[in-house]
Amino acid sequence: MIRIALIAHDGKKPEMVSFVNSFKKVLKTAALYATGTTGTFIQREGFSVHLLLSGPRGGDAQIATMAALGELDAIIFSGTR
DSSP, X not given: OXXXXXXXXXXXXXXXHHHHHHTHHHHTTSEEEEOHHHHHHHHTTTOOEEEXXXXXXXXXXXXXXXXXXXXXXEEEEEOOO
């Protein structure tokens, strides 16, 4: 199973929700990890998401650690630009 982390900047959470819905068929078969607030938005769309801390509380660092340890296959980030 592919392991994907999802992170969205504060103003970009609706974009991330749109993205996951656009790729629902693929992402429903993946193990999804997300920072707290982003993950909550995604869960509301019916996805199973492993929630980490919110970004300001260290969720970004948790994802960085997972990536460094080889525990993720991909990270998708929606930033401000």
